[in-house]
Amino acid sequence: MNDRPENSAAPPLPESLPLLPLRGTVVFPLAVTPLVIGQERSLKLVDAVMAGPRLMLVAGFPPDADDPASLAELPSIGTVAVIHQLLRAPDGTIRLVVQGLERARLVQQLSSEPFLVARFEPAPDQSTPTIEAEALRRVIVDLFRQIMATVPNAPAELLAAVEGLSDPRQVAYFVASTIPLRYEDRQAILELDPVEAKLRRLNELLQRELQVREVGRQITAATQSRMDRTQREYFLREQLRSIQQELGEGEESGEIATLRRQIEEAGMPEEARREADRELNRLQSIPTASPEFAMTRTYLEWLVSLPWNKMSGRTIDIPLARKILDDEHYDLEQIKSRILDYLAVRKLREERHAPPPSDEEPDERLMGEPILCFVGPPGVGKTSLARSIAHALNRKLVQISLGGVRDEAEIRGHRRTYIGAMPGRIIQGIRRAEVKDPVFILDEIDKVGADWRGDPSSALLEVLDPAQNHAFVDTYLGVPFDLSQVMFIATGNTLDTIPPPLRDRMEIITLAGYTDEEKVHIALEHLVPKQLRNHGLREDELRFEPSALRRIIREYTREAGVRGLNREIGTIARKVARAIAEGNRDPVVVTAAEVPRYLDRPRYYEEIAERTDRPGVATGLAWTPVGGDVLFVEATMMPSGHQDQLILTGMLGDVMRESAQAALSYIRSDAVRLGIDPDQFTGKTFHIHVPAGAIPKDGPSAGVTMTVALASLLLGRPVRSDVAMTGEITLRGKVLPVGGIKEKVLAAHRLGIRTVILPKRNERDIDDIPPEVRNAITFIFVTDAAEALAAALEPAPVAA
Numbered sequence: 001m002n003d004r005p006e007n008s009a010a011p012p013l014p015e016s017l018p019l020l021p022l023r024g025t026v027v028f029p030l031a032v033t034p035l036v037i038g039q040e041r042s043l044k045l046v047d048a049v050m051a052g053p054r055l056m057l058v059a060g061f062p063p064d065a066d067d068p069a070s071l072a073e074l075p076s077i078g079t080v081a082v083i084h085q086l087l088r089a090p091d092g093t094i095r096l097v098v099q100g101l102e103r104a105r106l107v108q109q110l111s112s113e114p115f116l117v118a119r120f121e122p123a124p125d126q127s128t129p130t131i132e133a134e135a136l137r138r139v140i141v142d143l144f145r146q147i148m149a150t151v152p153n154a155p156a157e158l159l160a161a162v163e164g165l166s167d168p169r170q171v172a173y174f175v176a177s178t179i180p181l182r183y184e185d186r187q188a189i190l191e192l193d194p195v196e197a198k199l200r201r202l203n204e205l206l207q208r209e210l211q212v213r214e215v216g217r218q219i220t221a222a223t224q225s226r227m228d229r230t231q232r233e234y235f236l237r238e239q240l241r242s243i244q245q246e247l248g249e250g251e252e253s254g255e256i257a258t259l260r261r262q263i264e265e266a267g268m269p270e271e272a273r274r275e276a277d278r279e280l281n282r283l284q285s286i287p288t289a290s291p292e293f294a295m296t297r298t299y300l301e302w303l304v305s306l307p308w309n310k311m312s313g314r315t316i317d318i319p320l321a322r323k324i325l326d327d328e329h330y331d332l333e334q335i336k337s338r339i340l341d342y343l344a345v346r347k348l349r350e351e352r353h354a355p356p357p358s359d360e361e362p363d364e365r366l367m368g369e370p371i372l373c374f375v376g377p378p379g380v381g382k383t384s385l386a387r388s389i390a391h392a393l394n395r396k397l398v399q400i401s402l403g404g405v406r407d408e409a410e411i412r413g414h415r416r417t418y419i420g421a422m423p424g425r426i427i428q429g430i431r432r433a434e435v436k437d438p439v440f441i442l443d444e445i446d447k448v449g450a451d452w453r454g455d456p457s458s459a460l461l462e463v464l465d466p467a468q469n470h471a472f473v474d475t476y477l478g479v480p481f482d483l484s485q486v487m488f489i490a491t492g493n494t495l496d497t498i499p500p501p502l503r504d505r506m507e508i509i510t511l512a513g514y515t516d517e518e519k520v521h522i523a524l525e526h527l528v529p530k531q532l533r534n535h536g537l538r539e540d541e542l543r544f545e546p547s548a549l550r551r552i553i554r555e556y557t558r559e560a561g562v563r564g565l566n567r568e569i570g571t572i573a574r575k576v577a578r579a580i581a582e583g584n585r586d587p588v589v590v591t592a593a594e595v596p597r598y599l600d601r602p603r604y605y606e607e608i609a610e611r612t613d614r615p616g617v618a619t620g621l622a623w624t625p626v627g628g629d630v631l632f633v634e635a636t637m638m639p640s641g642h643q644d645q646l647i648l649t650g651m652l653g654d655v656m657r658e659s660a661q662a663a664l665s666y667i668r669s670d671a672v673r674l675g676i677d678p679d680q681f682t683g684k685t686f687h688i689h690v691p692a693g694a695i696p697k698d699g700p701s702a703g704v705t706m707t708v709a710l711a712s713l714l715l716g717r718p719v720r721s722d723v724a725m726t727g728e729i730t731l732r733g734k735v736l737p738v739g740g741i742k743e744k745v746l747a748a749h750r751l752g753i754r755t756v757i758l759p760k761r762n763e764r765d766i767d768d769i770p771p772e773v774r775n776a777i778t779f780i781f782v783t784d785a786a787e788a789l790a791a792a793l794e795p796a797p798v799a800a
Contacts, residue, residue, distance in 0.1 A: 736759060
């Protein structure tokens with residue numbers, strides 16, 4: 001740092017000096033001002049000044065103006081200043097402390113490079129002791145004292161310094177350099193002459209500054225009284241709002257006006273419109289920085305974005321709808337017939353009846369949309385069928401998955417008191433559809449859970465009840481929304497996990513598995529063309545023989561639907577696409593013999609004959625959520641050390657274990673009639689095992705199979721390898737009906753079973769089985785276990 005030694009006399013002023021332009025800064029005579037210099041030409045100027053008497057001219061220019069290149073771009077009045085201190089900072093800038101000496105009138109530019117040099121004339125202030133000047137000085141000092149009183153932690157030395165000045169000129173410059181003023185006001189004070197004019201202008205500015213500070217204090221006090229402790233961080237925004245009120249600028253903001261217009265255009269019913277208007281009026285009084293403002297605005301945005309009166313769809317064309325369903329799905333005649341029945345009713349209702357008034361009682365309104373529930377194994381086309389319905393109706397489609405949903409609020413919405421609250425999935429789906437009559441798919445409805453957060457299936461009762469859903473109230477919205485025009489379609493794999501009240505509200509349509517021939521048709525008409533498109537192949541580049549598809553179905557998939565078949569076709573398509581990309585352009589025809597070349601070795605084998613080639617093994621039929629299946633029941637016996645006992649393995653449920661006990665008790669009680677030696681039971685332990693021990697099994701339908709397996713063991717006669725059976729057994733040997741007949745028979749047909757033993761009372765269920773399966777299988781209907789044994793066991797060996 002370089003200090004200039006103090007001189008008792010002012011240095012003589014030359015005719016010209018280097019001129020330093022200052023952005024937005026005015027240096028007053030007699031005032032000490034700190035400056036920061038960073039521009040290259042300014043740094044050169046300072047170096048040149050420090051080499052001499054440290055005198056220079058300074059002149060301010062507006063803060064938003066470009067750097068002046070000539071004297072014409074600067075005001076005519078500047079200040080002669082002397083540099084008292086200089087400090088070079090590490091960033092290359094220079095910190096200066098300068099003091100103004102005298103006003104100067106800039107007369108002529110002498111040089112512009114490397115910095116401005118100007119000729120000037122001293123312009124001393126005209127100051128004569130007058131009563132007006134003294135009075136203005138005292139007024140300025142008093143106003144300065146009042147302003148300092150409003151500044152927290154203001155240094156007392158400032159006020160003492162002002163009160164110690166008796167020269168009005170010194171008071172004017174000192175106060176003007178201390179109080180925050182605009183550049184224009186500071187420059188005006190510097191240019192005004194005589195001193196009385198400076199004091200009068202400064203008096204006006206101080207009076208205005210004092211009024212602004214007083215109004216700010218009042219605003220602060222009024223605002224503080226309305227704010228609690230959690231809102232103090234929004235203090236500045238509250239001040240802005242209060243200032244706008246003081247200035248009469250409380251007009252409706254653009255955001256509020258936009259929401260008001262959207263509410264008017266939304267077409268809400270009366271109750272929803274009243275709630276929207278009430279919330280909008282409340283929104284105007286909430287500070288914009290408050291969390292409640294964002295919550296209320298979000299709520300209103302949800303209200304105005306819902307399709308209160310927007311409908312989709314076209315005039316219903318029954319033949320066109322039939323064509324769409326036939327083009328997109330093979331078979332499923334019962335389901336297609338039900339959909340066409342619904343469309344026909346809706347068409348007549350639209351043509352012959354006016355729309356029902358919304359204020360009618362539910363039982364007085366016309367029939368609402370049906371609630372359909374497609375139940376069946378995976379891959380049978382439940383979800384795709386729902387999409388085809390939307391296509392046939394030309395409606396928007398919305399799909400949500402309910403699998404694993406355990407919170408009731410997911411359906412009915414959250415309360416608005418919570419941060420981040422939003423409507424339930426139903427209202428969210430309606431907003432995405434942008435119409436009030438979409439086709440709404442509730443996927444995996446059988447997998448809805450329940451815990452301490454509530455029961456979502458109970459919340460669905462209101463959604464799926466035509467008598468209630470015309471006024472569905474989402475907890476978040478708090479106003480009714482009409483869901484009666486929505487066509488809900490639920491899908492699931494089983495009905496067992498769906499609560500009875502919810503099942504009662506839906507029309508259940510069961511989709512069983514497909515036969516092998518149906519899968520072949522579906523593959524040729526839908527799956528293969530789709531995979532060709534997905535893999536960029538042309539029809540002449542890849543073709544499947546029906547025999548190849550049958551082999552894939554029987555040896556690589558074994559499923560009720562066609563999802564696995566679709567994946568295997570995709571695997572072959574990928575391998576063909578790779579071969580084409582590598583340069584092999586020959587067309588590929590996949591035959592049955594070539595399937596292993598693409599899919600490796602088969603995953604499933606015809607093992608029924610091998611499994612049942614010895615006594616004690618019987619083939620049963622089971623129903624599972626993924627379709628029918630075949631299970632084997634194995635029985636064996638061994639000497640027991642003390643008492644007779646029954647061992648059951650294979651992860652069997654309680655009902656299935658009881659069926660095994662009932663089967664053994666029946667055989668022991670009726671052994672003579674069945675041709676079994678009663679002494680075989682003495683001192684023996686019987687063990688019944690159902691393979692695939694890692695898979696839980698339960699249900700009564702394996703009773704007949706267990707009875708046949710035990711009888712086969714005791715009689716020493718194997719069970720026929722082409723026979724499978726199902727049915728519940730009683731202690732008296734009666735065979736009772738069971739469910740899932742269609743799925744079980746289809747599973748038997750897939751595995752090559754040619755004879756199926758069924759309870760007599762299940763004979764009526766045969767009509768549901770496709771004709772090609774009925775014609776390929778021989779059905780034996782029994783009422784007694786003895787009849788089942790006669791049909792299932794191999795003939796007794798003839799004595800030599």
